Amino acid sequence: MFSAVRSVVSSGIKTSIRTMSTIPGVQKVVLIRENGGPEVLKYEEDYPVPKIGATDLLIKNKYAGINFIEVYFRKGIYPSEKPYVLGREAVGEVVAKGDQVDKYNVGDKVAYLSASTFAQFTKYPQNGHLIKLPKDISAEKEKIIAGSLVQGLTPLTFIDEAYNVQKGDFILVYAAAGGVGLIFDQLLKARGARTIAVASTDEKLQLAKEYGAEFLINSTKDDIVEKVKEFTNGEGVAAAFDSIGKDTFETTLQVVKRKGTIVSFGNASGAVPPFSINRLSPKNLKLVRPQLFAYVADPSEWEHYSSELIRLIDSGELKITISKVYPLKDYKEATEDLESRKTVGKLILEIPE
Template structure:
């Protein structure tokens, strides 16, 4: 392997704000790895909505910081017995918007030979979010035939996490209704496996959900949009339903008066992926299941039609927030 360089390119945030605060730097210091860590040369880096929350200050972190939460690449230095130089790996960890990232070995997973580095980077955060939320938050564990499971609504079903939710729910037999904001995105949600798709810009979503479910409502809602859809969720959820709010694309949802849950005995959750992956065993179990779903062809990792150079991360954030994208956004180093 080549010697570890002293400096690297990366994206530094020194003040909070819009995409313009994402500064491309070419002289950032390379992180030193400690015992139990590996240094990963990133090849593809995932872009997620949570990255915009840290950039704007909705989620707090100390300044300055290097953004990004996931990537895949090659180990170029190791202080762990589990990984050696040259291993292809993927991870979820801070500081991914850079050429090189120091990552604790227990947060790193090997990439199977049959899986491309690009697919691995695109699947980690959103795929594991979808899988753990389906299993843990919604409690959907059974393997069922098509349309024998619960009624489930997925908002933004053409997006990265939304598309993964739809595909995994379909594999598990749920009756899946998706919403999307354009004819093209509706078509993509259908390709993901949603049996019913509602155009949220031109149709009355609540009326259509009640029509599709014959007035019952949906048993589970996965809402990554937040403010714009939250009130409607209470109208269309079924009695004893589970409302899983996991994102703030339109702004934070709530607040909620607890008695609002009582009329239908609703379970309201705001889960976080990493709280389901606190042990090495949990990370390995869920990552193996996700990779198996991808390699078997049951789940397709939909990648946006443009992969952005690292230096163009600000444009990628603008496109993401402007809802100009479908599928997973990636940066190439």
């Protein structure tokens, strides 16, 4: 590859853009043009490559992490303009930059949080949620980081901000063998919390135990409320991290102790139906509905949590389990596996050259 400088005109302003090589006009992407089931997913090979401005980067993606949030956009639980290129995180290389970019150079390897990462190229501002990576980083490490941003930063921020977990707290974690769940298991154990893991099979529960969970509940055959009472001597949990939504919310209301906290952050079974806030009063419960991006909106917050995540991974204190890597064109298969609860750990997409 070689470096080149070209000029473009955007909104009447001439901008110089430095590129690593000739950038194609079209690219391969996974997108939706309407809401629905997996059948609405499209793998297109002639989607336009985005044009960048003076303060933008063009990143050529190598790996992108798969998250359940893509399902919410596909189904229309979260609104989006169409066509909508899916994806929320990736690792790649800067292949072009605007002439006002001073933090990154063409050739830099980066990890970042952004929409539209299920694509060969993503346009992103230099002041966005980016991490500069070593130039000699291995492919295996790239996969791990691509799969750790959303699912790693979510528990890392939540156990500080949504509910500040203390040593000895009983904490309930749903989907405890999923990508987010396994990270919760590890971080909560490091805090000295007593994690109660909920999963759909005994095999998944054993994995959660290996990663730090202390108590196990099989959601297909155990009574979650009774088991929580048993484990906590009838008191309940200090906090519940509920990524399931509609099907578990009523149970969560029952298992959280007096003055406890419900952290509702997912819609795997659908959105929680409207309910009267008066139902929180008998036990003086707190209910929060957090999202990761609002916890890292300020640059200092992003720097704090992203650097801590990388430190935990590099030190070996946090293990990211990549269970399968799919080609970009096979995202439909990947999400069907994810939605049918066939998987544990993290799923990754490999983006074609």
